[in-house]
Amino acid sequence: MSLSRTMLFAAAASFVMLGAANAEEGPVRIGVMSDMSGLYADLSGPGSVEAAQMAIEDFGGELFGHPIEVVQADHQNRADLASTVAREWFDDDGVDAIFDVPNSSAALAVQELAREREKFFFISGAATSRLSGDSCSPTGVHWMYDTYSLANGTGRALVAEGADTWFFLTADYAFGHSLEEDTGAVVEGAGGEVMGAVRHPLDTQDFSSYLLQAQASGAEIIGLANAGTDTTNSIRQAAEFGIVEAGQRLAGLLLFITDVHALGLDTAQDLVLTTGFYWDRDDQTRDFAARFEERMGMRPTMIHAGVYSSALHFFKALEEAGTKEADAVMQQVRDIPVDLFGEEAMVREDGRMVHDMYLVRVKSPDESEGDWDYYEILRTIPGDEAFRPMEEGDCPHLTN
């Protein structure tokens, strides 16, 4: 008697549980892969994991009746390691989606795997516009920014402002060349003039001869088609040379708020750049930034904001689709409008998330009212203008 009652109870309990959860779907697990200790650790790294955690909490912590889990890994900027970890996550650990992944080669490697395994990939960290171009994937979403939108935003907006003569300081490798080429085309297309370019090797310490050439060119804008320490070194040395004081302006083509923080406003002031997110834009971004700072001790970069908002959007899409099946979820990812801290945005067929970008100027120390009060928003660049039109990307799955 008592045995059958227990069984009845157990059966009833399992029915209740089945009702609450989707019968087929196991727990949702996301992986945040980043550079946790190297050069991208500040602008992405542990902050991205925290951002994903915040997204899970804000969503309510559960999906399909199970708690949402997050795992993390340090790819150490090695594409082969990124590939090993991603394979194991997808094949053995039941990870449904990977987030962030700064470093283009690592992100491209994960993109290929995610495509093959029909798993989701939300890229906030990597810059290369190939991720929504010739290497686009039906399950990959390039979220916050890309090289095209940064170059395009800065180039077009500055020419529109009347700064129409440019000179490029370019890192001498594929990334630098393509940044110079893209921006140069935008500048000329907008009626500006590229007066020349000088190329420096990767990891240059001494920029003096390059900066002198840039100065001698007489161009109004010196475009920095480089990244990382090359950018910060060139900005620092340009400040020492008094280039900005002499009337020329520097335009950073790939620069994060953490770089500005590291440089200090004295050095970085008046620098013009494009960003996908600035924490001090409105109440909603300020609120997110304050919560983030409580946990991480710093204001979020656009990558952190990207991981947070993309994770939240992914959860909404999963909930709406009611399944983890790739096509159904991606349909929802594209159909549901993206809520980017109150700003409405959308995900295109090629996986590009299109939203407004901001052209900003770095404040002078006098204008800044405290830590992380660094940017003055000069112009909001509408999404359609900022990002590469879909037809120009040559995304393979659109044509087939």
Added chain:
Amino acid sequence: MAERDMNISDVSGGSALLQGVERGYVIFGIVAILVLLVAPFVIYPVFVMKVMCFALFALAFNLLLGYGGLLSFGHAAYYGSAAYITAHTVKEWGLTPELGLILGALTGAFLGLVFGWLAIRQAGIYFAMVTLAFAQMIYFFALQAPFTGGEDGIQAVPRGELFGVISLRPDLTLYYFILVIFLFGFYVVFRTVHSPFGQVLKAIRENEQRAISLGYRTDHYKLATFVLSATLSGLAGAATVFVFQLASLTYVHWQTSGEVVLMSLLGGMGTLLGPIVGAILVVTLQTYLAPFGAWITIILGAIFVVCVLTFREGIVGVVQKYLKKPL
């Protein structure tokens, strides 16, 4: 000594393949191969493949350092160039894996011949610096050459069909393909070390002047070893391409050169199994400590310091001393 002679005579009737090998080693070898055969069913195959690729690379490097006494600090050049050539030829020209692999190994051989010919004129730290300089040239070449894709690397390399017939797409098939490459590489190193050539090499390592006075052209021996080492490094690099389906700048970066030094030293340079143990250790730490972020570099560093301070012969070196048998 007498005991050893006896052991050798034990197996004198064995096959030519294992001529002069003690029975204990043969048994160990068979067990090891059996373990490798079932490993993919227990451990994640991609991980074991990665270990085998790096182990082969470390074996090749150790041939030069441990037996030739030449510390090259630029072995990533051969490993990485081969990876790029294999990735490019397989992806863009549609070559079959075995052809890509051979081209990769030949790339290593060619570069080894050119760089080695120039580098062996120097010894000690100068030799290390010259090889590092060449490796940096290769790095900047890979960074700028259009076909390497700069920092994006060459991605989505198809695993293809072996001999145009056997698909290497399933991890398991690929695993056995890589296993064969690894065993082949190991066998080449094994034979080299135990050949008269290897004996001369060790003599040169111990006392080059004396080897010269005995009438050996030591430069020829060194160059031959250098080329062989570069070729096998190239083979390892080419094999890696099929595992990860990519070739990236990391492969030609000096850190990779440093890692292979670390593997050899940790495992035990001048031993056959040392580089393999070292590769297992380093790759395992790299992969399984990935969730702990910055700790990897710290732990690897700490292990290295402990190793250098307490057992300079490396792990296998210590075991070898204890067993009183060369491993």
